[in-house]
Amino acid sequence: MARPRIPADWIFEEDVIKNSPSRKAGVNEIDELRLKREGIDIMKQLGQELGWKLHTATGAACVYFHRFYMLHSTVEFPCPTTALSCLFLAGKSEDTPKKCKDIAQNALRLFSQVFRVSQNQLVEDTMGMERVLLQSLKFDFSIDLPYKYIIMYANDFKTRRQHDQTMVSDIVQCAWPLVNDSFFTHLCLAWEPQIIAVSLFWLAIKLRQHEEINETNWWEEHVAELTSDKMEAICHEVLDYYTLMNANAGPPT
Numbered sequence: 001m002a003r004p005r006i007p008a009d010w011i012f013e014e015d016v017i018k019n020s021p022s023r024k025a026g027v028n029e030i031d032e033l034r035l036k037r038e039g040i041d042i043m044k045q046l047g048q049e050l051g052w053k054l055h056t057a058t059g060a061a062c063v064y065f066h067r068f069y070m071l072h073s074t075v076e077f078p079c080p081t082t083a084l085s086c087l088f089l090a091g092k093s094e095d096t097p098k099k100c101k102d103i104a105q106n107a108l109r110l111f112s113q114v115f116r117v118s119q120n121q122l123v124e125d126t127m128g129m130e131r132v133l134l135q136s137l138k139f140d141f142s143i144d145l146p147y148k149y150i151i152m153y154a155n156d157f158k159t160r161r162q163h164d165q166t167m168v169s170d171i172v173q174c175a176w177p178l179v180n181d182s183f184f185t186h187l188c189l190a191w192e193p194q195i196i197a198v199s200l201f202w203l204a205i206k207l208r209q210h211e212e213i214n215e216t217n218w219w220e221e222h223v224a225e226l227t228s229d230k231m232e233a234i235c236h237e238v239l240d241y242y243t244l245m246n247a248n249a250g251p252p253t
Helices: 014-018 027-051 057-068 080-093 100-110 119-136 147-157 164-184 194-206 228-245
Strands: none
Touching: 027 057, 027 080, 027 100, 057 080, 057 119, 080 100, 080 119, 100 119, 147 164, 147 194, 164 194, 164 228, 194 228
């Protein structure tokens, strides 16, 4: 099966993302999204159990996971084992390594209905999958996550722009989980981290009803030629995720 050409920055055109290896293997869009989101959920829960945050190793693991499935299908490589391997690799690449047996032990405890093998077998499967992951990612472990930009904008709002610190903190508290949940979408494959951060910070400002801030076009100092229409489209990727889940999984208010 022909694989898509991998851009140097791992940012893909929308039609390439929609025509992923899984889709070519006969997995429909809904099932592909479900399988990937289940993998992301495994990483989020295990990462929390291991003491990691999404803005560190777990976030890097999520990006590895999405990138891997631009080269391979969910039929060829089931998402749960890939998720464990991404966590194992991210722990090492982010200088917070965990033993593979600890990851496997927690996976069996938290997801006994998903991983129906012995601990030794799961360790072997995870480490074997890591070798495939390393080759697929071409040993490119450099991950830039949106979180640092959220902090940068908040500091700029507080110091240079002299906005109320409580208000800015409230906006950050809204933007942060939006970034967290963006990993359940394909945004990290379609947009640079700073553009995702700008857009979700812009959305958080709207959700917190501080429209007067967005009227200043503050983002133009950070990202050139980014229109509100583009930001709206990016934000809808996350908002559509909430709608798809259920009415109880809405964005922060």
